Amino acid sequence: MKVLNFGSLNLDYTYQVETILVPGETQASKGRQIFCGGKGLNQSIALAKAGIPVYHAGMIGEEGDVLLETCRENGVNTEFIRKIDGPSGHTIIQVDKDGQNCILLFGGSNRSITKEFADEVLDAFDSGDMILLQNEINELDYIIDRAYEKGMMIILNPSPYDDGLKKCDLGKVSLFLVNEIEGYQITGEKEPDRILEKIREIYPKAKVVLTLGGNGSVYQDETGAVHRQGIYKVKAVDTTAAGDTFTGYFISSLIDGLPVQEGLKLAAKASAIAVSRAGATASIPLREEVLNSDL
Numbered sequence: 001m002k003v004l005n006f007g008s009l010n011l012d013y014t015y016q017v018e019t020i021l022v023p024g025e026t027q028a029s030k031g032r033q034i035f036c037g038g039k040g041l042n043q044s045i046a047l048a049k050a051g052i053p054v055y056h057a058g059m060i061g062e063e064g065d066v067l068l069e070t071c072r073e074n075g076v077n078t079e080f081i082r083k084i085d086g087p088s089g090h091t092i093i094q095v096d097k098d099g100q101n102c103i104l105l106f107g108g109s110n111r112s113i114t115k116e117f118a119d120e121v122l123d124a125f126d127s128g129d130m131i132l133l134q135n136e137i138n139e140l141d142y143i144i145d146r147a148y149e150k151g152m153m154i155i156l157n158p159s160p161y162d163d164g165l166k167k168c169d170l171g172k173v174s175l176f177l178v179n180e181i182e183g184y185q186i187t188g189e190k191e192p193d194r195i196l197e198k199i200r201e202i203y204p205k206a207k208v209v210l211t212l213g214g215n216g217s218v219y220q221d222e223t224g225a226v227h228r229q230g231i232y233k234v235k236a237v238d239t240t241a242a243g244d245t246f247t248g249y250f251i252s253s254l255i256d257g258l259p260v261q262e263g264l265k266l267a268a269k270a271s272a273i274a275v276s277r278a279g280a281t282a283s284i285p286l287r288e289e290v291l292n293s294d295l
């Protein structure tokens with residue numbers, strides 16, 4: 001089975017601030033770093049660091065070589081990453097003194113996916129292969145339909161949630177990884193157990209992982225059986241990519257055939273380590289570090 005992640009690659013312009021800005025406020029930042037990120041790239045790197053061979057497909061722009069380099073350094077297959085004219089995707093991220101962030105996204109090259117390119121990529125994959133998707137690239141509805149036709153297993157992290165997702169046939173998704181906000185946006189429910197019930201009602205064939213911030217995570221299978229996992233407490237430096245780390249590590253556990261509870265635990269540990277470090281891809285730990293950590 002091959003694993004394809006068709007997703008974004010971003011340059012994260014990350015500013016350290018005392019507090020996240022409010023409307024009309026001007027504040028001098030304490031510093032700026034440029035990190036490699038993007039939900040797609042972060043999840044590919046998390047898979048690779050967890051030991052899973054992964055193909056990343058996506059588009060970078062003129063200043064995006066460092067994104068390609070990061071993939072290569074971490075063992076992500078780059079055969080399906082194309083460089084095009086114009087700017088790469090980028091973000092402006094504020095990280096406050098407690099490690100909380102807010103992210104302004106500019107799609108750039110991530111929004112230049114064509115149907116032809118999607119077909120070219122998907123032609124290299126087959127029934128039984130896995131495709132992981134987020135919502136930072138265009139043509140998501142087309143990619144989902146084509147991957148489903150091929151018989152690929154579709155995993156979706158519908159983040160950031162927006163109206164574009166309404167065009168997608170989410171009934172074709174085998175596994176959702178959502179946080180409470182996305183869960184609300186999909187179901188209209190706020191309470192975690194209600195979100196899970198509603199997802200099962202709307203998408204009866206799907207499994208779901210609902211992440212609950214400080215309250216951990218819950219996995220639900222098609223039968224409604226649930227597994228719950230708490231968080232590992234660490235001093236938060238930067239929460240960027242914590243969710244992506246969780247996603248990559250949880251998927252790695254499925255591929256490795258670990259019991260669900262162990263997979264949730266592994267993912268929770270990996271994301272706690274990511275929270276304790278600055279940056280997106282740079283904060284994601286290697287599997288060995290996760291297994292040997294004192295958490």
Ligand code: RIB
Pocket residue numbers: 008010011012036037038039042090091103105136240241242243244280
């Ligand atoms: O999930 C974190 C990521 O979201 C950041 O790396 C940023 O690029 C945005 O896509």
